[in-house]
Amino acid sequence: MRTAAALALWVSLTSCGLGSPIAATTPVAGTTTTPDQAASAPRITPPAVTPPTPPGTTLPAFKCADVSGGATGSANVTAVRMSELVGYDRFVIQFDTKVPTYTVKRQAKPSFKSGGSGQSITLSGAAGALVQVHSATGAGSYAGSTDMSHGEFLVLNEARLVEDFEGYLAWGLGLSRSGCLRAFTLAGPPRLVVDFSTASR
DSSP states (O other): OHHHHHHHHHHHHHHTTSSSOOOOOOOOTTOOOOTTOOOOOOOOOOOOOOOOOOTTSSOOOOBSSOEEEOBSSOEEEEEEEEEEETTEEEEEEEESSOOBEEEEEEESSSEEEOTTTOOEEEOSSSEEEEEEEESEEOTTTOOSOSEEEOTTSSSEEEEEEEEEETTEEEEEEEESSOOOEEEEEETTTTEEEEEEEOSOO
């Protein structure tokens, strides 16, 4: 009688799911994961990125020779300036659309011919350089100084506009001494840059 009652109770509990054996979960030694913790995502190593080249580290070398360059076409001058930097003095002509064809010619003396009158102009210094641009003009687009003097600079003493006629633009530069130079163009805005080395020879 008791055996039959016990058997009936077991069948009743099993049918309700209460009599089924429950598997025990044993955590793996050395882990602290919880049942709800998601597996960590796969780790991806990003590709190596080459850092950008700092400005001013890809400039051409100084040469003791005349330099030419630029692009075919015409442009208007919007600014002209000169500055003193570590290792060189700089002369810059800024344009509105592009840097036209240019030449930078070294001279033994700081004497130049005025394009309009042919009159001789002598600038301060012991040597010179002539910066010529074709085709360009500053008429109507440049209202700055046409004669800049900085006697305190080591090499570049004076810059003067000596020609602006029928697309031919020229600036004469008075230098304290003849030396090596480099000329190159920059964008945004378009600029012709002429540097004169101030290093001792």
